[in-house]
Amino acid sequence: MARIDDKAGRVKGRSTTARFRQLSTTYGTKLKVKVISNEELSLGYYRLLVSNSALSGAAKAGQFLMLKVSQGDNPLLRRPMSISRIDLSRGEIEILYRVVGRGTKKLTEFAAGMSMDILGPLGKGFDIPPSKKSILVGGGIGIAPLIGLAEELLKGGGEVVVMIGGAAGNDVIGLPQFESLGLSPQISTDDGSLGIKGFVTSLLEGYISSITNPNDYLIYGCGPNVMLREVHRIASAASIECQVSLEGRMGCGLGACLSCVVPDKDNKYVTVCKDGPVFDSRSLSW
Amino acid sequence: MVDMSLDIAGIRLKNPVIAASGTFGYGLEFEKYIDLNLIGGISVKGLSVKPRQGNPTPRIVETPSGMLNAIGLQNIGIDAFIKDKMPLLRKYDTAIIANFFGDSVDEYVEAAERLSDVEGIAALEMNISCPNKQEGWLVFGTDPSLLKRVVGAVRKVAKLPLIVKLSPNVTDITVTARAAEESGADVISLINTLTGMAVDIESRKPKLANITGGLSGPAIKPVALKMVWQSAQAVSIPVIGLGGIMRWEDAVEFLLAGASAVQVGTANFVDPEASLKIVEGIEAYCRRKGVGSIREIIGSLKIPAKG
Numbered sequence: 001m002a003r004i005d006d007k008a009g010r011v012k013g014r015s016t017t018a019r020f021r022q023l024s025t026t027y028g029t030k031l032k033v034k035v036i037s038n039e040e041l042s043l044g045y046y047r048l049l050v051s052n053s054a055l056s057g058a059a060k061a062g063q064f065l066m067l068k069v070s071q072g073d074n075p076l077l078r079r080p081m082s083i084s085r086i087d088l089s090r091g092e093i094e095i096l097y098r099v100v101g102r103g104t105k106k107l108t109e110f111a112a113g114m115s116m117d118i119l120g121p122l123g124k125g126f127d128i129p130p131s132k133k134s135i136l137v138g139g140g141i142g143i144a145p146l147i148g149l150a151e152e153l154l155k156g157g158g159e160v161v162v163m164i165g166g167a168a169g170n171d172v173i174g175l176p177q178f179e180s181l182g183l184s185p186q187i188s189t190d191d192g193s194l195g196i197k198g199f200v201t202s203l204l205e206g207y208i209s210s211i212t213n214p215n216d217y218l219i220y221g222c223g224p225n226v227m228l229r230e231v232h233r234i235a236s237a238a239s240i241e242c243q244v245s246l247e248g249r250m251g252c253g254l255g256a257c258l259s260c261v262v263p264d265k266d267n268k269y270v271t272v273c274k275d276g277p278v279f280d281s282r283s284l285s286w
Numbered sequence: 287m288v289d290m291s292l293d294i295a296g297i298r299l300k301n302p303v304i305a306a307s308g309t310f311g312y313g314l315e316f317e318k319y320i321d322l323n324l325i326g327g328i329s330v331k332g333l334s335v336k337p338r339q340g341n342p343t344p345r346i347v348e349t350p351s352g353m354l355n356a357i358g359l360q361n362i363g364i365d366a367f368i369k370d371k372m373p374l375l376r377k378y379d380t381a382i383i384a385n386f387f388g389d390s391v392d393e394y395v396e397a398a399e400r401l402s403d404v405e406g407i408a409a410l411e412m413n414i415s416c417p418n419k420q421e422g423w424l425v426f427g428t429d430p431s432l433l434k435r436v437v438g439a440v441r442k443v444a445k446l447p448l449i450v451k452l453s454p455n456v457t458d459i460t461v462t463a464r465a466a467e468e469s470g471a472d473v474i475s476l477i478n479t480l481t482g483m484a485v486d487i488e489s490r491k492p493k494l495a496n497i498t499g500g501l502s503g504p505a506i507k508p509v510a511l512k513m514v515w516q517s518a519q520a521v522s523i524p525v526i527g528l529g530g531i532m533r534w535e536d537a538v539e540f541l542l543a544g545a546s547a548v549q550v551g552t553a554n555f556v557d558p559e560a561s562l563k564i565v566e567g568i569e570a571y572c573r574r575k576g577v578g579s580i581r582e583i584i585g586s587l588k589i590p591a592k593g
Contacts, residue, residue: 029318029319030557030558030559068557073504073532074351075348076348076351076352076353076503076552076556077348077555077556078555078556102348103348249343249344249345249346251346251353251355251555252309252554252555252558254311254315254316254319254558255311255315256309256310256311256315256331256554257308257355257357257555258331258340258345258357258360259343259344259345259346259355259357261340261343261360262343268339269339269340274315
């Protein structure tokens with residue numbers, strides 16, 4: 001878990017007493033961020049942009065944040081959101097989210113200029129080994145962390161292929177972001193309204209069928225569990241290394257509540273929030 | 287200056303705010319967020335003699351102003367706790383409370399024996415809200431005779447102050463509170479979670495894999511407060527109050543109602559700094575009220591005369 005020190009510019013006035021002020025310079029990754037924008041991209045999908053240079057400076061692709069979406073006690077728990085993009089020069093973080101319940105509905109009410117209480121950056125992000133060709137496979141809102149990852153990979157001069165899947169065209173997220181990075185994602189939809197008709201895993205299978213040197217490649221996947229299981233199966237069968245970013249039902253995001261556990265390959269529980277959210281797919285039990 | 291320190295049945299606390307078991311991991315999960323030296327104590331994640339995997343997922347679900355959990359007491363076991371966690375916890379100047387449980391009287395006794403000899407543990411806290419497998423899944427915490435048997439057996443071997451954490455899932459909390467006192471508890475803490483349930487109406491399935499779970503959070507505070515108030519009058523041993531404490535005002539309510547100290551639980555998930563803010567808030571309240579010691583606040587509830 002990254003720690004933000006005072007040099008990174010902690011937010012002022014977050015506590016009232018002298019002891020707290022002293023504490024805040026040494027401890028904590030609880031931050032106030034400023035909302036820059038929060039707009040609907042397509043039906044039910046939103047893009048939230050927040051500003052805090054300490055946060056953007058500490059964040060890594062694949063990490064996540066815990067957002068406090070209400071002032072009061074209802075909804076009570078923070079909502080985990082993966083970081084989709086990190087803009088170091090502007091000190092901004094982009095979050096893509098889909099409205100699925102009370103918490104995310106509440107999140108849509110944040111307007112530009114408002115302040116938001118965030119914990120983070122949390123968890124282990126993507127492990128980026130040098131000189132591998134990367135295949136990024138995202139399903140639905142699971143595409144979010146792969147945008148920042150693509151950016152990072154391109155900075156390192158790597159070769160990047162992107163595949164995006166969605167139920168329908170409306171669920172294909174992140175296309176403009178990838179295009180702005182100079183990438184041309186392959187697209188699939190369940191209903192065929194955009195790209196090929198079928199699952200994104202079919203795109204993956206098609207692409208890797210021509211690969212002769214699996215050691216040169218690394219697959220990164222994020223999306224629904226059923227999709228990730230298939231991505232893992234395809235990667236394993238082709239002997240290609242694979243990292244997956246998992247979703248978890250989190251209470252705390254700190255490894256304390258033990259809610260977001262998944263079984264590892266030895267059937268021992270690991271936490272998505274602290275041991276993940278990014279895992280080598282071979283380390284898990286599918 | 288307000289004197290915030292307390293001695294509860296030999297447990298020395300620098301202030302009355304303790305992080306509640308099950309919500310604060312082994313304490314170390316929070317060391318990057320708050321200075322653990324500044325809170326009164328830490329009740330660690332419930333320990334058993336052998337490590338436990340816990341329940342299948344989903345293990346939590348949010349409910350209005352609260353949450354249901356059915357983690358299933360996943361823990362690393364007493365051996366790993368002593369070997370891996372205690373050396374790191376000992377560095378902190380805060381009361382380490384070892385919360386523990388078992389599936390039988392023998393397991394409770396073995397756990398209490400093992401934990402009693404560990405340097406740096408200030409007190410033991412018995413979680414009696416789990417079922418007794420040997421007695422056909424009767425819950426220790428809700429049957430007064432079973433409660434007396436298990437607390438009595440642990441009392442004989444426990445060399446540290448013994449806190450018994452009571453279940454609120456009873457008809458009359460004063461019955462189990464007195465049963466705990468009579469069988470040798472030095473302190474009682476209450477309330478544990480209230481049992482509850484949530485259903486997904488689309489799939490027609492329970493929202494928790496375990497079907498039922500324990501309700502916590504601000505939704506349960508009024509229930510907890512009443513039970514703490516009743517228990518404090520029913521027993522002569524100290525009471526630690528918990529249940530839905532989110533802010534310092536909540537904590538002060540419990541202290542006024544007769545709790546000698548409080549535990550902060552679910553609030554830690556929402557704000558890792560919650561327990562520290564509560565310490566600060568109680569201190570400021572005492573200053574404002576012109577109180578020199580926290581002890582003057584405890585049990586100072588004013589009940590208006592009738593008529």
